[in-house]
Amino acid sequence: MSSSSTSTFSTSTPKPQGTSIHPPKVTPPPRIMAIGIPGNPLLRSIPFIVLYVTIFLPCHAQKLVSTDIFATGFPPMDKIPPTEPAVLALYDLSKVPHFAPKLINNVTGDGICRTNDTTCDWTCFACTRPTDIKTCPQKGVWGLSYDDGPGPFTQGLLDFLDTYSIKAMFFAIGSRVVERPDLLLREFQTGHVVASHTWSHPLLTSLTTEQIVMEMHYSVLAIEKVIGTKPKYTRYPLGDTDDRVRAIFSAMNLIPVIWDRDTLDWTSNNPASHFQPQWIPNNFTQWVATLSNDTTGHISLEHDLFPISATQAPNAIKILQKAGYKIQTPVECNADMRPYVNQSIVIPHSQVKNQTGVGLGGVAASAAAAAAATAYGPLLRGWIILLASCVILLI
Known part of the structure; x- marks a missing residue:
């Protein structure tokens, strides 16, 4: 097979896959010692009780969800995990093809497409296999999916989706799961479908077989640590796959879900794209x-890592509802209500309520509040408690 190139695929600007419609441009806690504080002995203890309950206890509880779970046994975040023979031994890789990974342009970081498609490459040649779930089989059904979270704006998106009983599928990056396990747990507990999306979001076709195994292993393991079961489904970052990647996924009992409708919201993170929020509803308007x-029905690609998808979710959903589409998760529309290895877990059927009076402001405000709470919550809480303690000491 030739490794010479005729085109490239990029981590920031991958080739659109499927039938993507381009947007119209016009449009533990530290031990607190009782030091000498004058006054009533009971009052002397109040500042420390308040400090413990409002600062240290919540922080310690948060550690039980995140730090204590991921402190050991996981690789550095956002880096390809080192190869571990013990992990590789868990999977039968004997049927994985031995062709070499694709090359990467060392200057741009872009992947280099082969001259001929001998590997059923989706990113470079739009080649798929029957094992790739690409659409909802039934006409008039729409599979809603979001990638790359959980992120700062996932909470706002979940607030909107849950208000109207809309179920979506979330493809979570392992490193983001470590950062926000509470949001992943909420997705799971409220009936959304949680799936894996690698540990560090690399171009899989450019990795060795061993590296791909490690990426997927720790992505799945991080999710299992939070929700208590392994996901059956996964998605290739940027849709980058070929027959070698598919064979590895099969050996790991992972079912790939791709898409046939790309909102291109991933370009919103690149200022050079001049992405406009209205492009998302414009795309949905053209699609419906x-x-x-x-x-057939369709599966759309959006990203909960970026604010664009969170703020445009109401408009996109309204457009689908007005056109008469039935909104489901990609697995429900493909007749699987048990998307986890633990087959006793059955996801609820989608029962979407009509939207009434919900605009972009509410979702944006919710997302902004979530981000602000993440950034400033501990600082604000600290100032409040400091002031309260000073007042008590003056009694």
Whole structure:
């Protein structure tokens, strides 16, 4: 197989896959010692009780969810995990093809496409296999999915989705799970579908077989640590896959879900793209216009890591509802209500409520509040407690 190149695929600007419609441009806690504080002995203890309950106890509880779970046994965040023979031994890789990984341009970081498609490459040649779930089989059904979280804006998106009983599928990056396990747990507990999306979000076709195994192993393990079961489903970062990657996923009992409708919201993180928020509803408007000619339903790609998807979710959902689409998760529309290795866990059927009076402001405010709480919550709490303690000491 030739490794010469005719085109590239990029971590920031991958080739669109499927039938993506481009947007119209016009448009533990430290031990507190009782030091000498004058006054009533009971009053002397109050500042420390307040400090413990409001600062140290919540922080310690947060550690039980995140730090204590991930402190050991996990690789550094956002880096390809080192190869571990003990992990590789867990999987039968005998059927994985031995062709070499694709090359990476060392200057730009872009992947280099092969001249000929001998590996069924989706990113470079739009080649898929029957094992790739790409659409909802039934016409008039829409599979809603979000990638790359949990992130600062996931909470706002979940607030909106949960208000209207809309179920979506969230493909979570392992390193983001470590950062926000509470949001992943909420996704799971409220009936959304949680799936894996690698540990550090690399271009999989450019990795060795061993590296791919490690990426997927720790992605799945991080999710299992939080929700108590392994996900059956996964998604290739940037849709970057070929037959070698598919074979590895099969050996790890992972089912890939891709898409046939790309909102291109991933370009919003690149200022050079000049991405406009209205492009998302514009895309949905054009997509639903083809309903009468459709032979299948669709699966859309959005990202909860960015504020764009959170703030535009109400508009996108309204457009789908108005067009008469039934909104489901990609696994529900493909007749699987048990998307986890623990088959006793059954996800609820989607029962979408009509939106009434919900605009972009509410979702944006919720997302902004979540981000602010993450950034400033501990600082604000510290100032409040400091002032309260000073007042008590003056009694």
